Amino acid sequence: MRDIQQLKEIARQLRIDIVTMVYNAQSGHPGGSLSAIDILTVLYFGGFLRYDPTNPWWEDRDRFILSKGHASPALYSVLAKVGYIPHEELNTYRKTKGYASDGYSRLQGHPAWQGNRHGTPGAEASTGSLGQGLSIAIGQALSGKLANKNYRVYVMLGDGEVQEGMVWEAAMFAGHHKLDNLCAIVDNNNLQIDGDIRQIVNIHPLPDKYRAFGWHVIEIDGHDYNQIINAFEEATNTKGKPTMIIAHTVKGKGVSFMENNFKWHGVAPNKEQYEKAILELSAGGV
Amino acid sequence: MMAVDIKSLPKKALRDTYGEVLVELGKIDPDMVVLDADLSESTRTHKFHEAFPDRFFNVGIAEQNLIGIAAGLAYTGRTVYASSFAIFLSGRPWEIIRQQIAYNKLNVKLVASHGGVSVGQDGASHQMNEDISLMRALPNMNVIVPADSVEMEKVLKKIHWIKEPFYVRMSREKFPIILPADYEFELGKGYVLKEGNDVSVIACGVMVSMALQAAYELEEEGIDVEVINMSSIKPIDRELIVKTAQKTKAVVTSEEHSIIGGLGSAVAEVLSEECPTILVRHGVEDRFGISGPAWEVMEELGLSVEGLKKKIKQALDKKSKC
Incomplete structure (x- = not known):
């Protein structure tokens, strides 16, 4: 059985790390990191993703790709928490100097693959340019099937990202090839840089679109731990189709003044805002 | 070698050699996969498809996805070939090639057919005259333009074992064979x-x-x-x-x-x-x-x-x- 209170406590600590990283760098994307972190917490700490931080190249590991690469603080905080990288390395996020073999940072503004000279151990792809992660996940899923391996590939997209045409090329392919070792998640926080997705170019109804492309679709509240856990279980048990989890989330979740405000897509808090955020998160969140 | 009257020389299309060599390589490298985007008969990757149906993927007319999937396969340690016409292989998905193949120095061989104006009757839309320029500008990318089918074979058999990104450019037409059979390509x-x-x-x-x-x-x-x-x-x-x-x-x-x-x-x-x-x-x-x-x-x-x-x-x- 999974201890939901324990998972929530981990997510609370990760939220502090996320806000601290962006504050320290005075740069980065807090809003979409905070909306994604509950899902990542369940994936990495809830027993779904199989991985070994002491062996990042373990061939049979499950893969997670953060296609919405701007939420890198969320990924980096998780990779530190599970032990792929030391916690103090989070201070090198978006900094010039860091822990790479050439002295530069391994926590680039957007994730770099662990095989990249400036990549992060545990990062399964270079992302940041939106729309590419789903295709990469398909390549990894195909490779696993070809090698008769039973690893699974997870990929998280932003809802704004779904506007990219490449995402639909990939959706069509994954449905056609019935890639049931593939699970995608859309972090559906309704906001993109310029504002409300539904006003800019509406992507909905998203569940119908993915169903039409041959996917098994699950819709959940992306901050409800029971729903997240059930969705990953359902995805794991779904055969003959890739699974799409559409997770309704709140951008900036956990920091009152960041919540549902697209202005916090890619802005760092000042000292006063940072202290207020930490105070809220230390008290257990809003 | 002396200058020669090329009109007297035998000719062969590089893409014919490409199809043949892919099959040869496929026999000795079980990790190799080949991708195409609905032009497999023209690029000759269909030869590999016929020989190794499990290791060939036709992504349809979706070149961005072609490169993304190629990257995903390469991330897992496979040697990946991706082919299409030069215009669609290098132009349409250039930015994905940059972010994935080049930035991560992935073991992907982008082998383009129908480069240049000798595409002929398809016209300007299909005549790719800017691909060398586009590919050359990318860090980590190697760019090869073989002169004939002898060289094409040597190039493929050499670069297959170099775990780096390559862009190999062929044209549609048959080229005179000008290099001796014992020619060795060196990067x-x-x-x-x-x-x-x-x-x-x-x-x-x-x-x-x-x-x-x-x-x-x-x-x-x-x-x-x-x-x-x-x-x-x-x-x-x-x-x-x-x-x-x-x-x-x-x-x-x-x-x-x-x-x-x-x-x-x-x-x-x-x-x-x-x-x-x-x-x-x-x-x-x-x-x-x-x-x-x-x-x-x-x-x-x-x-x-x-x-x-x-x-x-x-x-x-x-x-x-x-």
Whole structure:
């Protein structure tokens, strides 16, 4: 059985790390990191993703790709928490100097693959340019099937990202090839840089679109731990189709003044805002 | 090697060789996979599909997804070939090639067919004259333009085992076979096909055979042309470029590609840094192509033996005034 209170406590600590990283760098994307972190917490700490931080190249590991690469603080905080990288390395996020073999940072503004000279151990792809992660996940899923391996590939997209045409090329392919070792998640926080997705170019109804492309679709509240856990279980048990989890989330979740405000897509808090955020998160969140 | 009359030589399309060699490689490398985007009969990857149906993926008409999937497969340690026409392989998904293949130095071989204007009747929309330029600008990317089917085979058998990104560019038409069977391709090395003292022609692709023919015909006029096959455009053989320039003091580059950004630019960069020399770039001028039978279009755009001879004479003229 999974201890939901324990998972929530981990997510609370990760939220502090996320806000601290962006504050320290005075740069980065807090809003979409905070909306994604509950899902990542369940994936990495809830027993779904199989991985070994002491062996990042373990061939049979499950893969997670953060296609919405701007939420890198969320990924980096998780990779530190599970032990792929030391916690103090989070201070090198978006900094010039860091822990790479050439002295530069391994926590680039957007994730770099662990095989990249400036990549992060545990990062399964270079992302940041939106729309590419789903295709990469398909390549990894195909490779696993070809090698008769039973690893699974997870990929998280932003809802704004779904506007990219490449995402639909990939959706069509994954449905056609019935890639049931593939699970995608859309972090559906309704906001993109310029504002409300539904006003800019509406992507909905998203569940119908993915169903039409041959996917098994699950819709959940992306901050409800029971729903997240059930969705990953359902995805794991779904055969003959890739699974799409559409997770309704709140951008900036956990920091009152960041919540549902697209202005916090890619802005760092000042000292006063940072202290207020930490105070809220230390008290257990809003 | 002496200059030869290329009209007498046997011909073969590089893509035919590509299809054959893919199957050979597939037999010895079980980790290899091949992808195409609905042009597998034209690119000849269908040969691999027939031989190894499980390791071939046709992504349909979706070149961005083609590159993304290629990257995903390469991330898991596979050697990946991805093919389409040059315009669709290098142009449409360029940014994904940059973010995935180049940035992560992935083991993906992008093998493009139908490069240049010899695509012919499909017209300007399908005639890719900017791919060498686009690919050459990417860090970590190697760029190869083989001169004939002999070289195509040697290139593939060499680069297959180099776990880096490559862009290999072929054209649609059959090329005269000009290289000896024992020719060995070396990455970053040019190959002197004919020594000469008056002017150097540094060429790639089909223009290498035309350069040999031009040299053969100019011999009659008492002009001694050095002909170099510069199939490895990135990395490029700086040493050989400088050496030939110091010898002949006049260089002509020749390529079935825009004179902007391709072989001509690569050679110009080396010469201006190392050994400023008279340089004439022969290729597609800053323009789009036209429809018509392949060799007629080539002729119209000046990509012919006659066109090259004119450029050689221009270079000699500039040299005499310099």
